[in-house]
Amino acid sequence: MPLSFEGTRAIGATLGSGVVMVLREGTELLPYLRRMAAFFRDESCGQCVPCRVGTVRVEELLARAALRGPTADDRALLSDLSQVMRDASICGLGQTATSALDSAVKRRLALVDGGAS
Amino acid sequence: MGKVSLPVVGTVEITIDGRAVRVREGATLREACAAAGIEIPTLCWAETLTPVNVCRVCVVELAGARTLVPSCSRKVEAGMAVQTDSERVRVSRRMVLELLASSVDTSTAPSLRAFVERYGADPDRFGPRATPAAEGVRDAAHAGHHAEPDGATAATVGQPVKVDNDLYVRDYAKCILCYKCVEACGTDAQGTFAISVAGRGFDARISTEHAVPIPESACVYCGNCIAVCPTGALMAKTEHDMRAEGTWREPEQKQTDTVCPYCGVGCVLRLHTQDDQILKVTSPVESSVTSGNLCIKGRFGFGHVAGKDRR
């Protein structure tokens, strides 16, 4: 895959800042996703509501899932949070803050019932 | 005589919810919607202030755009087609309201509460609210650092009310960070620039320079920030104290418009009275003299009217 906007788009990913992270198969993803959520919360400028509060609620949701195991409610809440952040944030930071998490959930790699995450 | 056909100058045609609407060039989508009889919810927008488009409760769906657009500031362009009540619009509005109402105290914010009701927002779905921050903690937050969530509670902007002068209080546990006070104090009305947004992300907050108390700041006590605050975070001290005592009875209060006696500007004053006592002074935002703004004398200088030694 060429490391370009077109190349990453073709496999349903985003280029971001061009970082490629390689994880061993079977690696527990939740800690990585929590680290990303914390990063986006720290980097939010705080101007608009979807990103300023949304990044906090996403990080809290993952902490909750880690504590007591994920539920269907968590997935529904994440879907709503992702949607408002993607659709109504002012800039690209809020609009893409949940991309990795959304894709992990879509591929059933995180927030899976019965899973540790 | 030949038929004269004049071009329609200065208007554009757009489609709102499937209806063709012709509006003035340079109008915003919100204005176009209002002209078409569609009321759009707003929190950070005000007629007298420059749009900052930060609350995002006014978003509409514009055909061909990747994201929703803020109708309070997005200007009309010929041929635009917008939906004001699509599923996408409703989800984003409901979520913005859930995010706000779950993180601030809405007890003195009637318009925000009405929107929460209208859009069926459920601010409690993020779990029980975290303990409010102790005094000064939010003011000292360090950008880029935060405590890891405990997985049991939802963070809020909760903190003690700031009572540091005789005229007004700042209860930032109620602040939705709409920027209205900053604009009123700065470029859009007062030109004093006593307050601004400090910090970043969820720690962003309205602050004086270096978070000094109001008497040590540049504030001139015009109260124009109080007048535009949509949540009651900024409130005259009289009202704050009476609410705390349970003696503030708004439904009983009368409003009487008069003219300020202090200077030649002749600002329109609206006296809010209860039991024949003046409790608060505002100015109607429609007033061509004030646009809702006053100075310290007009807004707070009414104590002498009830003075005991008055003859």
Ligand code: SF4
């Ligand atoms: S009272 Fe006037 S000068 Fe003081 S902070 Fe408010 S708007 Fe600024």
Ligand code: SF4
């Ligand atoms: S104090 Fe009031 S006017 Fe100022 S940002 Fe907060 S809610 Fe808006």
Ligand code: SF4
């Ligand atoms: S409110 Fe201030 S500026 Fe307006 S008439 Fe009264 S004294 Fe003059």
Ligand code: FES
């Ligand atoms: S009213 Fe449009 S973004 Fe706040």
